[in-house]
Amino acid sequence: xxxxxxxxxxxGTIARDGVLSxxxxxxxxxxxxxxxxxxxxxxxxxxxxxxxxxGLDFVDGxxxxxxxxxxxxxxxxxxxxxxxxxLFLDELRRRGVVFTSGQCVVEADAAAAPAILATIxxxxxxxxxxxxxxRLMVLPQSISKGTGLRSALHTLRLSRxxxxxxGDAENDxxxxxxxxxxxxxxxxxxxxxxxxxxxxxxxxxxxxxxYIRRAIARTRLPxxxxxxxPLAVGTEHDGRPVTPDVTGxxxxxxxxxxSGKSWITGLLCEQMILQDYSVCVIDPEGDYGGLExxxxxxxxxxxxxxxxxxxxxRAIRHFDQSVVVDLSRVHLHEKIEYLxxxxxxxxxxRRTTGLPHRIVVDEAHxxxxxxxxxxxxxxxxxxxxxxxxxxxxxxPDVRDAIDVVVAKRLSGSHEVETLLHVVKNVKLEAEGRSxxxxxxxxxxxVATKWVEGRLRRFRLLPRLTPHVRHREKYFxxxxxxxxxxxxxxxxxxxxxxxxxxxxxxxxLEDHSAESLSEHARRADFSRWIANVxxxxxxxxxxxxxxxxxxxxxxxxxxxxIAALIREQYG
Numbered sequence: 001x002x003x004x005x006x007x008x009x010x011x012g013t014i015a016r017d018g019v020l021s022x023x024x025x026x027x028x029x030x031x032x033x034x035x036x037x038x039x040x041x042x043x044x045x046x047x048x049x050x051x052x053x054x055g056l057d058f059v060d061g062x063x064x065x066x067x068x069x070x071x072x073x074x075x076x077x078x079x080x081x082x083x084x085x086x087l088f089l090d091e092l093r094r095r096g097v098v099f100t101s102g103q104c105v106v107e108a109d110a111a112a113a114p115a116i117l118a119t120i121x122x123x124x125x126x127x128x129x130x131x132x133x134x135r136l137m138v139l140p141q142s143i144s145k146g147t148g149l150r151s152a153l154h155t156l157r158l159s160r161x162x163x164x165x166x167g168d169a170e171n172d173x174x175x176x177x178x179x180x181x182x183x184x185x186x187x188x189x190x191x192x193x194x195x196x197x198x199x200x201x202x203x204x205x206x207x208x209x210x211y212i213r214r215a216i217a218r219t220r221l222p223x224x225x226x227x228x229x230p231l232a233v234g235t236e237h238d239g240r241p242v243t244p245d246v247t248g249x250x251x252x253x254x255x256x257x258x259s260g261k262s263w264i265t266g267l268l269c270e271q272m273i274l275q276d277y278s279v280c281v282i283d284p285e286g287d288y289g290g291l292e293x294x295x296x297x298x299x300x301x302x303x304x305x306x307x308x309x310x311x312x313x314r315a316i317r318h319f320d321q322s323v324v325v326d327l328s329r330v331h332l333h334e335k336i337e338y339l340x341x342x343x344x345x346x347x348x349x350r351r352t353t354g355l356p357h358r359i360v361v362d363e364a365h366x367x368x369x370x371x372x373x374x375x376x377x378x379x380x381x382x383x384x385x386x387x388x389x390x391x392x393x394x395x396p397d398v399r400d401a402i403d404v405v406v407a408k409r410l411s412g413s414h415e416v417e418t419l420l421h422v423v424k425n426v427k428l429e430a431e432g433r434s435x436x437x438x439x440x441x442x443x444x445x446v447a448t449k450w451v452e453g454r455l456r457r458f459r460l461l462p463r464l465t466p467h468v469r470h471r472e473k474y475f476x477x478x479x480x481x482x483x484x485x486x487x488x489x490x491x492x493x494x495x496x497x498x499x500x501x502x503x504x505x506x507x508l509e510d511h512s513a514e515s516l517s518e519h520a521r522r523a524d525f526s527r528w529i530a531n532v533x534x535x536x537x538x539x540x541x542x543x544x545x546x547x548x549x550x551x552x553x554x555x556x557x558x559x560x561i562a563a564l565i566r567e568q569y570g
Contacts (some may be wrong), residue, residue, distance in 0.1 A: 001161055001162055001247070001248055001354065001357060001383070002035060002162055002219070002221070002350065002351065002353075002354035002381060002417050002454075003036060003164065003215055003216075003218060003219075003220065003221050003354075004035075004036060004158060004159070004162035004163070004216070004218055005036065005037050005038075005153065005158050005159075005160070005162055005163035005179075006028075006036055006037070006038045006039070006041070006163070006164050006166075007032055007039045007041050007149055007163055007164070007165040007166070007175060007179060008024075008028075008038065008040055008041065008163075008165075008208075008527060009040075009041060009042060009145075009167040009168055009169070009172050010040055010041075010042040010044060010049065010053075010165050011042065011043075011168075011169075012133075012168035012169055012185070012187075012188055013166055013167055013168045013172075013185055013188070013208060013232050014040075014166075014205060014208055015052070015053070015133060015205070015484040016162070016205060018052035019052065020052075020053050020054070021206070021208070021209065021554035023205065023206050023209040024205055024206075024208055024209045024212070025058055026209070026296050027208075027212040027216075028058060028059060028212070029058065030212075030213065030216060031212055031215075031216055032059075032060070032313075033068050033404050034216050036078065036216065037060045037061075037156060037158060038059045038060055038565060039059060039061045039062065039063060039149065039152055040056070040058060040061075040062045040063070041062075041063040041067075041108075041148065041149055041165075041167075041175050042062070042063070042064055042066075043065065043066040043103035043130075043132055043137055043145075043171055044064060044065070045064060045100075045103075045105065045342070046062065046064040046065070046069055046077070046102070046103075047063060047070055049062065050093055051062060053138065056073065057073050059073075059524050060072070060073065060156070061073070061152050061155075061156065063145060063148035063149055063151075063152050064148075064169055065081070065102045065103065065104050065105040065139075065141045065143045065547045066130060066139055066144065066145055066148070066343040067080065067081070067139070067142070067144045067146065067147050067148025067151075067174075068081030068102075068103065068104035068105055068139060068143050068148065069102070069103055069104065069148070069518045070151050070155070071146060072153045072155075078155075079103055079104065079141060080104075080143065080147065080148055080151050081103075081104035081105075081142075081176075082104060082140050083103060084101060084104065084105075084106050084127070084138065085123075085125060087123060087168065088120075088123060088125055088127070088244075089101065089106070090105075090301060091119050091122075091123060092106075092115075092116065092119055094113055096115075097112050097115050097116060097119075098112070099112070099211060100456075103321075104139060104143065105137050105138065106137065106138040106139075107135060107136070107138075107140055107211075108135070108136055108138075109134065109135065109136070110131055110133075110134050110135055110136045112136070113129060113136055115225040116129060116136070116138060117129060119196075120138070120237065122389065123182045126141050126340075127141065127522045128140070128141045128143075129169070130144075130170070130255055131170045132169050132171045133169055133170070133230045133298045135206060137171065139191065140230075141262050141391075141464060141552070144169060144171075144174040144175075145172060145174055145468065146174030146175050146177060146178040147174070149163075149165075149175060149178055149179075150178060151188045151254070154320075156451070157318065157319060158179065158319055159276070159277075159278065159320075159354065159355065159357070160179055160182045160276065161276065161277055161357055162180065162221070162319075162354040162355075162357075162361075163178075163179040163180055163181070163534055164179060164180070164181045164215060164221065165178065165179035165181070165182055165185060165441070166183040166184070166185065166187030166200065166208060166211070167182065167184060167185070167188070167192060168185045168187070168189065168190050168192065169188055169192065170189055170191070170192070172184075172188075172189075172192055173192060173195060176192070176195065176196060177195075180221055180229075181197050181221050181222065182195065182196045182197045182198075182200065182229075182265055183196055183197065183198045183199070183200060183211070184196035184199050184200070184203040185199070185200045185207070185208065186199050186200055186202070186207075187204065187359075187479075192389075193466050197222075198222070217332050219380055219381065220248065220380070220381055220382075221248070224468065224525060228359065229245075229247050229275060229378045230243035230245070231243055231244065231248070231268060231271040231272065231275075232461060233264065233267055233268060233271070233406075233444075233446075233458070233460065234443075234444065234458035234459050234460045234461050235458055235459055235461070236456065236457065236458050236459075237457070237459075242446060242456060242458040243385055244287055244404055244406070244446050244448075245404075246268070246403075246404055246510070247383075248382055248383050249382065249383075249403035249404050250382050250383070250386070250388070250401050250402050250403050250404070250551070251268070251384070251385045251400045251402070251403070251404045251405075251406065251414075252386050252387075252388075252391065252399075252404070252405045252406070252419075252422060253265050253385060253386070253387045253388075253403065253405075253407075253408075254260050254387075254388055254389065254391050254406075254407050254410060254415070255389060255407060255409055255410055255418060255439075256389050256408070256409050256410055256411065256412075257389055257407025257533065257535050258441075258535060259389075259409040259410070259439070259441065260408050260409075260441045260442075260444070260460070261280060261362075261387055261388075261407035261408055262285075262287040262288070262362065262387070263460070263463065264406060264408065264444055264460060265288075265360060265362065265385065266287070266288055266290070266291060266463060266465065267357075267460065267461065267463055268385065268406075269281060269288070269291055269360065270291065270294065270463060270464050270465060272358060273291070273294050273296070273322050274294065274297075274324075274464075275299060276320070276321070277322075277357040277358060277560065278316065278318075278319055278321065278322055278355045278357045278358075279322040279323075279357065279358045279359075279360065280312075280316050280322065280323045280324075280325065280346060280356040280358070280359050281322075281323070281324045281325065281357055281360040281362070282325050282327070282339065282342065282343075282359070282360060282361045282362060282367075283301075283326050283327060283328065283351055283354070284323060284327045284328065284330075284335055284362055284363040284366070285328050285350070285361055285362065286326055286328030286329075287361065287362065288304065288324045288326075288362075289324060289326060289478075290463075290465040291322070291465050292324065292508075293323055293342075293465050294322075294464070294465060296318075296320050296321045296322055297321070297322045297323075297324065297325075298315055298321060298322075298323055298324070299323075299324045299326050299327035300312060300315060300322075300324070300325055300326065301325050301327055301328075301329075301330075301497060301550075302326040302328065302329065303329060304329050304330070305330070306311035306325070306327055306330050306334070306335070306338045306342075306522075309341060309342060309345055312325060312342065312345070312346075313345060313349055316346065316349060316355055316356045317349065317355060317569055318355075319355055320357065325342070326528070329476075331478060332366065332477060332478055332480075332532055333478075334478075334504050335366070335367070336366060336367060336485065339361075339376070339378065340370075341369045343361075343367075343376040343377060344362070344375060344376060345378065346359050347359075347376075347378035347381070348379060350378065351378060357383060358383050358384070358385060359383065359384050359385070360384075360385040360387065361384065361385070361386055362387040362435050363387070364386045364388045364394060365387065365389070365390040365391075365393035366396060368386065368398050369393050369394060369395050370395065370475060371395070373395040373397050373398060374397065375526060377398070377401075379397070379401050382401070382403075384401075386398060386402070389410075389415075390415065391405040391418045391419055391422065392414055392415055392418040399418070399421070399422050402422050402449060403447070403448065404421075404422050404446065404447070404448050405422055405446065405448075405449075405453075406444055406446050407436055407439075407446075408417060408439060408441075408444050409436060409437070409438070409441075410436040410437070410439075411436070411437045415436075415527060416436055416481035416500070419436075421491075421520055421539060423447045423448070423449050424449055426544060432551070435455060435457060439457075442459055442460050443457060443459050443460065444457075444458060444460060445457045445458070446458070448567040459491065475500065475501050475502045475565075475569040476500050476501075476502045477543075478499045478500050479499055479500070479533075480530055480543075483499075483500040483532045484497040484498055484499045485497060485504055485524075485525075485528045485532075487507065487511065487515070487516075487519070488514050488519070489518075490518075493517075494515070496510075496511070500539070501529075501533070503541065505561075505562040505565045505566060506559045506563070508537075508557075508561055508562045509558055509559070509562055511556065511558065513556040513557070516558065517549075520545075520546045520549045520550070520557045521546075521549070521550055523543060523546045524558075525542050525546060525561060526537075526539045526540070526542040526543035527548055529542055531543070535568075538564060538565070538568055541564050542561050542564060545557050545560045545561055545564070
């Protein structure tokens with residue numbers, strides 16, 4: 001993830017006794033100069049923060065009163081919470097509780113907690129108590145630093161997954177939980193440090209300034225704690241959940257045609273979208289249109305011409321939107337040329353804005369084998385999902401950049417060897433062959449590069465969205481030169497050849513039954529479909545027709561084979 005947002009607690013993190021650290025203030029200015037949006041997220045009342053910080057124009061916004069107030073340098077202020085009921089304030093005074101109040105927050109000494117809790121209970125109010133060292137705050141139950149931060153980011157059109165949060169105390173837990181990278185200071189709450197991805201150690205506030213400068217120097221956020229943003233994809237045989245940590249990683253999803261590659265790719269996309277990640281799916285065959293039923297997903301394309309690059313660029317700039325680029329009706333060579341422009345554009349926008357968080361390239365063997373691969377993909381930011389049934393056709397730099405492999409059924413020895421080379425674990429060769437060759441459609445295996453041990457075999461979880469298997473897949477899809485079906489008569493080429501299944505079905509019906517007998521007896525039709533299109537289910541059905549013909553149980557294969565093709569793809 002690209003580093004775009006810095007969310008800072010105030011007291012105890014960047015200020016001591018209310019006084020802002022000058023060194024931290026300079027580091028904040030450096031971050032903003034690099035295009036990073038800086039927000040202060042504090043429990044203080046806004047007017048009090050202005051008084052102690054000496055003005056707030058050194059940041060891009062403030063979340064005050066522990067999430068209840070959002071304010072921006074232009075003077076706009078929004079109340080996210082609700083004011084405390086006057087009945088509650090009056091009752092606190094009657095019971096002798098000393099407190100101060102802002103627009104929403106009520107603050108008191110932590111020792112007053114029993115009296116305040118009794119008041120809330122007696123009045124049956126939807127209020128919550130939050131502790132902050134020796135003080136406490138009373139707020140509406142739905143308000144926290146995390147909800148205030150999300151409100152501010154929504155206004156600024158920024159994603160929490162591009163954010164680092166730094167805090168020190170009990171009321172910072174939700175702030176840190178909302179951001180991609182959670183950082184606690186070493187002189188603060190030990191429980192907060194235990195929950196954080198990183199801890200800033202050192203001699204006080206100057207260590208925070210140093211940390212900010214190190215973060216600025218990095219292109220991307222460091223990887224957080226494993227399992228903090230889990231993507232649940234299945235369960236092992238003993239019921240243990242399988243949650244591969246793919247945040248920021250390059251993922252290879254591989255398997256034969258009809259093995260379920262698109263299913264598990266869609267499952268991972270669903271999981272990311274539901275966790276507020278932005279995803280861009282390059283969909284050559286129309287397999288991912290069902291994702292549109294999820295919040296914030298739009299499908300562009302699905303026409304004879306690919307969508308304009310400007311339209312795709314506008315769509316992916318929204319942090320709460322994911323995009324499916326449907327190229328299913330575009331000719332193969334046009335898809336290849338289009339991706340030569342689309343992929344660099346996506347990389348450029350992501351380097352500038354941090355969006356989309358993940359780029360998915362299906363049928364990648366067609367598009368990612370070029371020698372100029374570094375012009376298509378941004379290996380420094382990573383976070384690509386590469387989907388293919390021919391990993392051996394991928395450019396070596398792409399294979400070297402893979403961090404996690406998810407495999408479906410795969411039987412070709414060359415492809416299996418390539419896959420095991422990707423994960424750098426040749427010890428798994430025997431196990432890999434025995435498992436991958438027989439995987440049922442509802443199972444997969446996962447392996448992480450350089451990690452020794454077994455392949456984790458698991459059963460897939462169900463999908464939330466429908467899996468769209470485009471009915472026109474391959475029907476008008478032209479194969480590369482040399483892979484056409486060449487019709488022959490008496491061992492000689494007849495002059496007719498088919499470069500797509502649509503042409504093949506039409507030519508079948510145009511030929512006489514006698515002229516096709518040689519092909520049917522040799523099983524040429526099923527072999528071509530299996531070897532070129534890797535549609536083993538269709539090839540199996542066609543093979544049965546050919547066998548019926550060889551056994552003289554069928555006199556004419558033309559209509560039977562054409563019907564099978566049109567039933568599946570036409």
